[in-house]
Amino acid sequence: MKIIKYLLIAIVAGLVGASLQAGEFKAGKGTFLLNCEPFVVKAAELHYPRIPKEYWEQRIQLCKALGMNTICLYTFWNAHEPRQDQFDFTGQNDIRAFIKLCEKNGMKVILRPGPYVCAEWEMGGLPWWLLKKKEIRLREQDPFFMERVDKFQKAVAEQVADLTIADDGPIIMVQVENEYGSYGTDKPYVAAIRDMLRQNLGNDVTLFQCDWSSNYLNNGLDDLIWTMNFGTGANIDQQFASLKERRPDSPLMCSEFWSGWFDKWGATHETRPANEMIAGIDEMLSKGISFSLYMTHGGTNWGHWAGANSPGFAPDVTSYDYDAPISESGQPTPKYWDLRKTLAKYMDGEKQSPLPALIKPMAVKEFEFDEVAPLFSNLPAPKTDTDIRTMEEYDQGFGSILYRTTLPELTSQALLTVSDAHDFAQVFIDGKYIGKLDRRDGERELVIPPCRRGALLDILVEAMGRINFGRAIKDFKGITDKVTVTVEKGGHKWVDDLKHWQVFNLEDSYDFYTGIGEFLPLGAFTTGDDGRLPRGVYRGTFNIKGKPSDTFLNFETWGKGLVYVNGHPLGRIWEIGPQQTLYMPGCWLKTGENEILVFDIIGPREARSEGLKEPKLDQLLVKNRQAHRKEGETLDLTADKPVAAGAFKPGNGWQEVKFEQPASGRFVIVEPLDAHDGKELAAIAEMYILDDKGDRLSREPWKVTYADSEDVDANRTADKTFDLQESTYWQTASGVPFPHSMVIDLGATHHISGLQYLPRMEADVPGAIKNFRIYVRN
Numbered sequence: 001m002k003i004i005k006y007l008l009i010a011i012v013a014g015l016v017g018a019s020l021q022a023g024e025f026k027a028g029k030g031t032f033l034l035n036c037e038p039f040v041v042k043a044a045e046l047h048y049p050r051i052p053k054e055y056w057e058q059r060i061q062l063c064k065a066l067g068m069n070t071i072c073l074y075t076f077w078n079a080h081e082p083r084q085d086q087f088d089f090t091g092q093n094d095i096r097a098f099i100k101l102c103e104k105n106g107m108k109v110i111l112r113p114g115p116y117v118c119a120e121w122e123m124g125g126l127p128w129w130l131l132k133k134k135e136i137r138l139r140e141q142d143p144f145f146m147e148r149v150d151k152f153q154k155a156v157a158e159q160v161a162d163l164t165i166a167d168d169g170p171i172i173m174v175q176v177e178n179e180y181g182s183y184g185t186d187k188p189y190v191a192a193i194r195d196m197l198r199q200n201l202g203n204d205v206t207l208f209q210c211d212w213s214s215n216y217l218n219n220g221l222d223d224l225i226w227t228m229n230f231g232t233g234a235n236i237d238q239q240f241a242s243l244k245e246r247r248p249d250s251p252l253m254c255s256e257f258w259s260g261w262f263d264k265w266g267a268t269h270e271t272r273p274a275n276e277m278i279a280g281i282d283e284m285l286s287k288g289i290s291f292s293l294y295m296t297h298g299g300t301n302w303g304h305w306a307g308a309n310s311p312g313f314a315p316d317v318t319s320y321d322y323d324a325p326i327s328e329s330g331q332p333t334p335k336y337w338d339l340r341k342t343l344a345k346y347m348d349g350e351k352q353s354p355l356p357a358l359i360k361p362m363a364v365k366e367f368e369f370d371e372v373a374p375l376f377s378n379l380p381a382p383k384t385d386t387d388i389r390t391m392e393e394y395d396q397g398f399g400s401i402l403y404r405t406t407l408p409e410l411t412s413q414a415l416l417t418v419s420d421a422h423d424f425a426q427v428f429i430d431g432k433y434i435g436k437l438d439r440r441d442g443e444r445e446l447v448i449p450p451c452r453r454g455a456l457l458d459i460l461v462e463a464m465g466r467i468n469f470g471r472a473i474k475d476f477k478g479i480t481d482k483v484t485v486t487v488e489k490g491g492h493k494w495v496d497d498l499k500h501w502q503v504f505n506l507e508d509s510y511d512f513y514t515g516i517g518e519f520l521p522l523g524a525f526t527t528g529d530d531g532r533l534p535r536g537v538y539r540g541t542f543n544i545k546g547k548p549s550d551t552f553l554n555f556e557t558w559g560k561g562l563v564y565v566n567g568h569p570l571g572r573i574w575e576i577g578p579q580q581t582l583y584m585p586g587c588w589l590k591t592g593e594n595e596i597l598v599f600d601i602i603g604p605r606e607a608r609s610e611g612l613k614e615p616k617l618d619q620l621l622v623k624n625r626q627a628h629r630k631e632g633e634t635l636d637l638t639a640d641k642p643v644a645a646g647a648f649k650p651g652n653g654w655q656e657v658k659f660e661q662p663a664s665g666r667f668v669i670v671e672p673l674d675a676h677d678g679k680e681l682a683a684i685a686e687m688y689i690l691d692d693k694g695d696r697l698s699r700e701p702w703k704v705t706y707a708d709s710e711d712v713d714a715n716r717t718a719d720k721t722f723d724l725q726e727s728t729y730w731q732t733a734s735g736v737p738f739p740h741s742m743v744i745d746l747g748a749t750h751h752i753s754g755l756q757y758l759p760r761m762e763a764d765v766p767g768a769i770k771n772f773r774i775y776v777r778n
Ligand code: GLA
Pocket: 117, 118, 119, 120, 178, 179, 229, 256, 261, 262
């Protein structure tokens, strides 16, 4: 009996000891509490799949040396479950090892397990195979979607559930969904995700939501912590004003403070001033506000993982440098040193740790490629199909797809309509290149020449990243509907819906490219009339003497495609820029011979490369394609009667204009007449048009047809007024006086009753419009 009694006492003591040992993180009055002590989160956002595993610890240590105390990370569902039920938590996907490294280096962890993460990542982190169910409702309580989310969340929990603070691990907080307010209003769905997390990670785990100050209430659940996302320069007091009113005792946290911004193909490289970032962090810390700096180190969208933005289609580049304090290749930038100095003031008596050893990039001598397997003579066995289908319907996730059929006899020119090619299509007749259809420009039609009956039509479609933001994430690849040929004869239009296709799946994988077929010596090929070598898979080697280090492979002479080195997918290249080099981590190189493989769907001008010591991320080789005013074009409004005229209030935040009488029309013209600061700039961060019931019209079909002035070099184009991003904006170029004007095509005629306007987020509100006039036209 006595023995049992002592045993019991020992067990209870053990249990008490264990529970005393375990930690706790929660919201206290006006502050977070870590083991009952006030704690300000200074988090660095890092994404493990974007950093070579070999460098994980070095990057974590760079964040620690900045003065950060936490690492904030998403989980990337599509990296972990590339095919349904095939889970992968190894190598680059070993999230447990990454979190353990954070712990080892004394960093707390904030986990953001999605399921949707945005993050400029393919489909916002959702796996493409969900789209095999065509009718699926993503990020809603669709039974299949929820079943799959639950499986994924359970798989994540198996990796990390014992790493929460309740188990004495480093994970202090877990995020529920991601900025749901910019997707919809659906509290039951958000609550279902919350419940899954509780079930899988335990009831003790501290859960939070992140959203914007303008929409967090739409989905804010009463029992969760609410945090705000905003970019550098934003008016911080204003960002938290509404939350403070609702929940005066809540700890304040900016869950994504954007250090820089991401780049899109064909648009100017983005940067954000260091001083604004530093000032924002300084202000937040001086007020005891927690933050996560998104990104502290952005890294790279290896392989096909870069996403794309919408409205419209704006695919992201391979580099996710983000103009962050730690560059893509792990170098501390001037922003880093400034930030470190500022964070030194907030170390609570502790010393900042020293920086880890830095990696010194090396140059690699120019080298030529040796051989090529031309695409058209090495096509895989086709599938046959009566109707045309999307890539997903052929069970293909990534890469390119070639659709082939025969044409009827065309005695004169005809119009080929591809609705829609996602994302970059090239059209060939009997092997001859006819033209391209670029989804970024909404191109769907090509004039094709007369041809014989039975001429071979090839449409080669390359998928870029699936859209990662807004409702457009349901982004099918390949040809999404149909292909028609329209012939005009005797005043009539004859439309032929093309059928009976051969479909060649060109899956993006190292195995596919190396096994594509016959590689021939490059010496056997010369450039064609277009100055290019054939489309196809190029193979070469380069030598490294001594210990390899990081380098930046130069692709300035190449067309468009994907690159692999020693089997590692390095990412996409595209001659238009702004990115011209790919980051090549030294840890994936060998002393001696290294294999390089490029699949170029346009064809290189010269098949060579070299390793540079510095990246080239800001060389746009096309004219910035976004200006919305043709040379010499003006807008005459003298004959138009405004539907509204007045003055906006000064300051930050949304404002609404109600028209006296609803108006009907397809085009809305906004005419800013002057600015509150008396200067010549006008800016609009976001804008909505209200229908006759006062509801916001969908902005999906909108297009800007005119803007008198745009700061094109800084990507401040007029389409930023409806890009769903409050921190990007339309701004007129300096030197262009008022009045300004901008025309939006709503895509169809609507009854319009008003307009909502959001000025820039900075406290001094640059470009805040004072007097305005609004017109509606048909
Ligand atoms: C939002 C998302 C992030 C990222 C940033 C922009 O805040 O939550 O995942 O997409 O925008 O970089």
